[in-house]
Amino acid sequence: MKQRRSNYLTAALALVAGFVVVPVDCALSEGQKVRPPAVAGAFYPADPKALAKMVDEFLARASVEKTTAPVLAVISPHAGYEYSGQVAAHSYALLKGHKIERVVVIAPCHVDTFSFSSVYDGDAYATPLGNIPVDKEFAQRLAALNPLIKLSGRGHGEVAGRGEHALEVQLPFLQRVLGPFQLVPIVMGDLNYGLSRALGASLAKLMQGTNTLIVASSDLSHFHPYEEAVALDRKTLNAVEEWDYFNMSHNFERRIWEACGGGPIVAAMIAAERLGANRAKILKYANSGDVTSEKGRVVGYGAVALVAEKGTAGQKTPQFSLRQREKDELLKIAKKSVELAVKERTLYKCAAPGIASLEQDRGAFVTLKKKGELRGCIGYIAPAKALYLTVRDVAAAAAVEDPRFEPVMPSELGDLEYEISVLSPLRRVTDVKQIQVGRHGLVVNKGNYEGLLLPQVPVEQRWDRMTFLEQTCVKAGLPANAWKDEETDIFSFTALVFGEHKLTELSAPEEPPYQEPRERQGQRGPGFPRP
Numbered sequence: 288m289k290q291r292r293s294n295y296l297t298a299a300l301a302l303v304a305g306f307v308v309v310p311v312d313c314a315l316s317e318g319q320k321v322r323p324p325a326v327a328g329a330f331y332p333a334d335p336k337a338l339a340k341m342v343d344e345f346l347a348r349a350s351v352e353k354t355t356a357p358v359l360a361v362i363s364p365h366a367g368y369e370y371s372g373q374v375a376a377h378s379y380a381l382l383k384g385h386k387i388e389r390v391v392v393i394a395p396c397h398v399d400t401f402s403f404s405s406v407y408d409g410d411a412y413a414t415p416l417g418n419i420p421v422d423k424e425f426a427q428r429l430a431a432l433n434p435l436i437k438l439s440g441r442g443h444g445e446v447a448g449r450g451e452h453a454l455e456v457q458l459p460f461l462q463r464v465l466g467p468f469q470l471v472p473i474v475m476g477d478l479n480y481g482l483s484r485a486l487g488a489s490l491a492k493l494m495q496g497t498n499t500l501i502v503a504s505s506d507l508s509h510f511h512p513y514e515e516a517v518a519l520d521r522k523t524l525n526a527v528e529e530w531d532y533f534n535m536s537h538n539f540e541r542r543i544w545e546a547c548g549g550g551p552i553v554a555a556m557i558a559a560e561r562l563g564a565n566r567a568k569i570l571k572y573a574n575s576g577d578v579t580s581e582k583g584r585v586v587g588y589g590a591v592a593l594v595a596e597k598g599t600a601g602q603k604t605p606q607f608s609l610r611q612r613e614k615d616e617l618l619k620i621a622k623k624s625v626e627l628a629v630k631e632r633t634l635y636k637c638a639a640p641g642i643a644s645l646e647q648d649r650g651a652f653v654t655l656k657k658k659g660e661l662r663g664c665i666g667y668i669a670p671a672k673a674l675y676l677t678v679r680d681v682a683a684a685a686a687v688e689d690p691r692f693e694p695v696m697p698s699e700l701g702d703l704e705y706e707i708s709v710l711s712p713l714r715r716v717t718d719v720k721q722i723q724v725g726r727h728g729l730v731v732n733k734g735n736y737e738g739l740l741l742p743q744v745p746v747e748q749r750w751d752r753m754t755f756l757e758q759t760c761v762k763a764g765l766p767a768n769a770w771k772d773e774e775t776d777i778f779s780f781t782a783l784v785f786g787e788h789k790l791t792e793l794s795a796p797e798e799p800p801y802q803e804p805r806e807r808q809g810q811r812g813p814g815f816p817r818p
Contacts (some may be wrong), residue, residue, distance in 0.1 A: 325450025505548020
């Protein structure tokens, strides 16, 4: 028995080859293409009665607050049922009583890599509980909307004797909760933002006015010690709650945060948002260490629902604030970091300040001025590091890496003025009338083009809302009217801005540059790390 459990753990958690393939009568009619179960007997029971009993018991034990609000998408884990099944059940228990006719399941690919989203080109997916017909008409229409979406068997079949499990393990839960439904099975070959956006925006177009659910299949962090995993997973779930899928996607791509189904999560959030979802509800979190006594290397699991609640503008993000002593500590770190960067070309090795607010992951910019004129400004949008480390890094970079200026000289240190801008999460702008000059900063993204302007810039430049929008597009390297393009995303944020000014008479500075994408362009500064 102990050996059997060890084998199961290897198959279900480490995701290695050697899955048990159980023969099932998959024929709908002669000549039809049916994808057989690949992990029955490894990730979940192969016997239909045992499988139904296990799923039903998970669902019965799942305690969720019922909602009458439309559930547009859920996030569900995909490890072996022994480990993640109880967490997954929380996503599916919420669906009881909801009318759902079609389910789009979006999964990552663990067995292959490719540069598109693969919509299954067959007729059905099979599990031990029976065949689920593919909505071929919907699949064809979806693939026609964007070249990054293709009808294909890629990612759905076996590779070197190994079949993809992440989509398959969601299906028995859906079968037990919903009864008959049509399936749109999608496997994403990559997790980059462009691919997620293409899929999410296309799904939103086709799902309007239909009883369709999206399931994003994803585990969270992999193989960290228990406490470390909990802390890392909380960052991802916080970003989901704050609906900051843009920064979350970039942190997944850079492997700062972890979710093997990061692409499906982002695609589901983009689609759900465009369909009216305004709140992410965390239903359950646990990891494999909560099931076994093995806490040295665990895998994280989260169940989340994306819902459209009436009478609310969405999930409220708590207002971030700092006390004066916390601001003073950040300014002290910024100054020391600049001094070491300028004098010794070394990075300040500052100890954790022991202040909770400064040890939260936050995006931030540091602006340096000399006699009221801009001398350097660099920052991170994404909450990639603890705030005090972000300030340390970008302060040094602003002094010696801003490409518009020569590096700060030691003789200038006494004349520098420091301003720190701590950024809120990003939220997509759905109506440009939402943008408030003086309150909001903007990020414009279209493909590989990206630009940012801080909230203080339009005030200093005396711009109105339209000029602010246009100048942010120009900053991204796009035409001024690019904000009107449906392929352009506009995100807003607020900033907590504070600093010390040695001069009382300040002239309007140049607009602060957005330097953070340099890593994506393959450029690195002289010795200063990027998140």
